[in-house]
Amino acid sequence: MLIRGAEIDGRAPLDVRISGAGIAQIGAALARERGEPELDARGGALLPGLHDHHLHLHALAAAHSSIACGPPAVTSEPQLAAALRAAAATGSGWLRGVAYHESVAGPLDRARLDTWVADRPLRMQHRSGALWIVNSAGVRELGLAPGPEAETGRLFRADAWLRERLGGERPDLARVGAQLASFGVTGATDASASNDAAALRHLCAAVESGALPQQLLVLGEPGLPEPASPRVARGAVKALLDEPRLPDFDDLCARIRSAHAERRGFAVHCVTRAQGLFAAAALREAGAQRGDRLEHASVAPPELVELAAELGLTVVTQPNFVAERGDDYRRDVERDDRPWLYRARGWLAAGVPLGAGSDAPYGSPDPWRGIAAAVRRASASGAPLGPDEALPPEQALALYTAPLCDPGGPARRVAVGAPADLCLLDRPWRDARERLSSADVRATWCAGRLVFARDG
Numbered sequence: 501m502l503i504r505g506a507e508i509d510g511r512a513p514l515d516v517r518i519s520g521a522g523i524a525q526i527g528a529a530l531a532r533e534r535g536e537p538e539l540d541a542r543g544g545a546l547l548p549g550l551h552d553h554h555l556h557l558h559a560l561a562a563a564h565s566s567i568a569c570g571p572p573a574v575t576s577e578p579q580l581a582a583a584l585r586a587a588a589a590t591g592s593g594w595l596r597g598v599a600y601h602e603s604v605a606g607p608l609d610r611a612r613l614d615t616w617v618a619d620r621p622l623r624m625q626h627r628s629g630a631l632w633i634v635n636s637a638g639v640r641e642l643g644l645a646p647g648p649e650a651e652t653g654r655l656f657r658a659d660a661w662l663r664e665r666l667g668g669e670r671p672d673l674a675r676v677g678a679q680l681a682s683f684g685v686t687g688a689t690d691a692s693a694s695n696d697a698a699a700l701r702h703l704c705a706a707v708e709s710g711a712l713p714q715q716l717l718v719l720g721e722p723g724l725p726e727p728a729s730p731r732v733a734r735g736a737v738k739a740l741l742d743e744p745r746l747p748d749f750d751d752l753c754a755r756i757r758s759a760h761a762e763r764r765g766f767a768v769h770c771v772t773r774a775q776g777l778f779a780a781a782a783l784r785e786a787g788a789q790r791g792d793r794l795e796h797a798s799v800a801p802p803e804l805v806e807l808a809a810e811l812g813l814t815v816v817t818q819p820n821f822v823a824e825r826g827d828d829y830r831r832d833v834e835r836d837d838r839p840w841l842y843r844a845r846g847w848l849a850a851g852v853p854l855g856a857g858s859d860a861p862y863g864s865p866d867p868w869r870g871i872a873a874a875v876r877r878a879s880a881s882g883a884p885l886g887p888d889e890a891l892p893p894e895q896a897l898a899l900y901t902a903p904l905c906d907p908g909g910p911a912r913r914v915a916v917g918a919p920a921d922l923c924l925l926d927r928p929w930r931d932a933r934e935r936l937s938s939a940d941v942r943a944t945w946c947a948g949r950l951v952f953a954r955d956g
């Protein structure tokens with residue numbers, strides 16, 4: 501395919517020839533080859549396809565057939581009750597709610613859920629992804645043994661157990677692949693700690709069938725085998741830290757060492773100040789290596805930034821949460837922690853490699869929302885959150901254009917010989933940088949294949 505008249509790194513008009521999976525030629529007024537399809541870019545910026553460095557593909561696919569139970573769709577108890585009752589009125593079997601947050605109706609348990617849905621099993625996931633709450637019909641259906649979990653219906657970090665109990669079905673990923681393509685996303689890192697050999701097989705099959713056109717990096721359990729698809733790479737061992745039950749320090753150090761023995765990095769989920777410092781201390785003790793990552797590092801005081809820089813850790817952050825959850829943070833997060841929430845400039849100034857991911861479905865899968873939030877640093881209501889951490893649009897974009905295996909590394913370029921993983925905007929960058937919107941994405945190529953085109 502020949503892309504006519506695009507803007508590349510501020511230079512226009514340039515033609516780009518895609519041949520096979522790569523970029524074969526770039527130049528002014530390239531001669532069209534016989535039968536070659538042509539697309540007129542009309543001066544739109546041609547960017548390297550975006551990489552989402554942290555999301556959860558299976559959960560994102562499942563969310564498409566779930567009931568939204570939290571903001572922005574649902575913000576009050578009457579709205580939640582109405583949404584649940586409406587969903588319960590049609591179909592049969594399990595109801596699956598997602599994105600619940602206490603700002604809607606306070607802490608939930610089995611008895612509260614029963615007041616809304618009593619005659620069908622219901623499971624509702626907390627927005628953090630760490631907690632499921634189940635109603636009485638659900639507790640019976642799962643065969644929960646008597647104990648605190650059956651009593652309260654609150655199941656903490658129980659995804660793998662739940663999947664097994666519910667029959668292990670994994671959702672189809674085609675809709676997720678198409679949705680990401682519409683945002684210009686050509687690569688994604690699945691950061692689920694529960695990724696095992698079966699999950700990896702399912703992801704590889706989706707990539708090989710074309711359902712998922714993106715290239716993937718898969719983090720997950722220790723012992724994860726080498727992927728069966730050349731478009732899928734195996735990444736770090738992922739660990740979750742959940743206060744108040746921080747793991748034993750020596751045990752965490754041992755897990756880090758054994759990940760390194762597998763020639764894999766170690767990625768730690770840390771969202772509080774204590775978790776971040778605990779994770780960095782363990783990485784220092786075990787001997788941090790290139791490829792070790794802090795996921796989220798949501799609260800990053802100067803001592804954590806210093807330690808991460810000293811250890812050469814990579815940080816993968818979620819600027820979209822500044823916009824999506826900023827108003828909650830301003831209410832719920834301690835004042836001392838607020839300046840250090842989802843930092844960007846502070847990490848970069850310290851020389852820490854910084855990449856970004858959506859954490860979808862726990863955040864919006866649209867990376868342009870994250871790019872815009874990294875620039876504007878404002879909550880949904882417009883309140884500023886860490887304005888000193890704001891980045892210029894070019895640096896915010898670069899959080900999403902590094903190689904999947906090297907978030908925070910040098911941004912990929914649109915250049916001859918590079919893979920044709922591309923995102924074409926419908927306007928030049930000088931206009932797009934003022935908007936930073938996925939509405940401006942006009943076409944997306946993954947490995948040379950046109951996987952999204954607006955207006956046909």
Ligand SMILES: [Zn+2]
Nearest residue numbers: 554555691859
């Ligand atoms: Zn995550």
